[in-house]
Structures are given as structure tokens and as C-alpha cells.
Amino acid sequence: MARFVRWYGSGPLHLLVLIASFALTGYAMVRLFAVRPLEVAVWFVGAAVLHDLILLPLYSLADLSALSVLRHRPADGPALPWINHLRVPAFLSGLLLLVWFPLVFRLAVPYPGDTGLSDSVYLGRWLAITGLLFAGSAVVFALRLRRFRRARRTGGSRSRPGRGGTR
Template sequence: MARFVRWYGSGPLHLLALIASFALTGYAMVRLFAVRPLEVAIWFVGAAILHDLILLPLYSLADLTAHSVLRHRPARVPQVPWINYLRVPTFLSGVLLLVWFPLIFDLAIPYPGASRLPEGVYLGRWLAITGVLFAASAVAFALRLRRMRRAGRGDERRPARGHGATP
């Protein structure tokens, strides 16, 4: 097993999950291209252009801004890698917004038989889900910070002795 992990980089369950996800994606692409090949190709090209030319610079700028604003903290506070506690709920909320934006912003008429929900509930529910995601992330961050303080550890990113640290 150790030889496989050294060769592959992770366990066999990870490899199995990866193969299954590629198989499911391949199946879905074959089915989509069989029905509407031109529309699917336009969607993929449009999604790549939208992501690479618009969204990537925007969320990179937001990430750099968060780093620069929240970087200055007192040295006595333990340094927890906090940025992922902002990135994960932001990413999940953004994906929900990207998928459901026509309904969230009332740009489309929902199928009343499919959801049985009135038209105006989507924005409030998306905001509630976003709030819950950020609250759960804040609780996870607080628990991690508390655990670090109890363990008496200071800065996790401080180099070990012999690697540039002062004795």
C-alpha cells in the first residue's frame, strides 16, 4: 500500500472516486453532445471565456484584498491559516449564485409544478444559505483557534529550529 501511495500520491479510494467521476462526466458529455452538440460546445467555450477573462481576475483581486486587509494582527494571537475559512463559503455561495441566478434575481419564470415555490423566495433563501455557510465557517475557525490555544501552540507557520528560526 505504501508503494502505491508513493507512486500515485493518494490512496486507492481516491483513485476509484476519480475514475468514477471521469466516467460519469464522460457519460454526461456523450449524452449532451448527442442531443445538442453546437449548444453544448458554445456553452463550454463561453464558460471558459467567462471564467478565465472575467471571474478569475475578480476572485483573485478579492483574495488579494482579503489578504492585505486582514494580514495585520498582533503577534501574540496564534496564526491559523484563516483564508480558507473565507474561501470555502464564498466559493460555495458563488456556485449557488452562478447556477441559480436567473431565479434568484427574478430573471426567469420558474416552473411552478417542479418546485411549488412562489417566485420571490429564491433571493432570501440564497442569502440564508450564504449566511449559514459563513456562520459554519466562523464556528469552525473559532474551534480551530481554540484548539490551538489549548495546545499552547503559537504560530503554525513558524519555521522549526535549524531552518532559519532563532533559538
């Protein structure tokens, strides 16, 4: 087993899950390309271009900005990995916006009739969900900070400083 882990880099369960995910992706691709090959190809190329040329630089810039602004904190503070408490809700909020942007920005004409809702409710709901995501992340960070400080006072440290934290 150690030889396999050294050769592959992870356990056999990881390899099995990876093979299963590739098989599922291959099955989905075959099914999609059988129905609408041109539309699927255009969608994949468009998604790759949108992600690599527009979205990746934007969220890399946002991440670097958050790191540079929040890096200037007192040196005596705890070294908890705080950045993921910003990244996760921002990612989830962005993903929700990406999926529902026609409704959020009132660009979808047929949906109000299909859903029975006015198109004026989606922006407020997306903002409310975004606020709840960041508030929940702040509560989790506050609880982790409290636990870290309590462990530091008693002498034992449960947290591993530096992992995913400041650079």
C-alpha cells in the same frame, strides 16, 4: 507499493477514482453531444471563457484583498489557517448565486408559475443562506481557535501553523 506511489504520486485508490470520474465524464459527454451537440459545445466554450477571463481574475482579486487586509494582525496571535474560513462560505454562496441567479435577481419569467412562489423571496433566502454559511464558518473557526489556545496552554499543539494560513 512504494514504487507505485513514487511513480504516480498517490495511492492506487486515487488512480481508481480518477479513472472512474473520467469514465463517468466521458459517458455524460457522449450522451450530451448525441442530443444537442451545438448547444453543449457553445456552453463549454462560454463556461471556459466566463471562468478564465472574468471569474478567475475576480475571485483571485477578492482572495488577495482578503489576505492583504487580514494579514495585518498582531504577531502574538495564533497562526491558524483562517483564510479557508472565508473562502469556503464565499465559494458556496457564489455557487448558489451562479445556479439560482435568474430567480435571485428576478430575471426568470416562467418560474414563479412553476414553483408557486413569488420571485421576491429568493433574494432574501439567498442572503440568509449566505449569512448562515459565514456564521457557521465563524463558529467553526472560533472553536478551532479555542482548541488551539487550550492546546498551547497545556503545551501540546494539535494544529499545524502555516498550512493555508498567512503567506
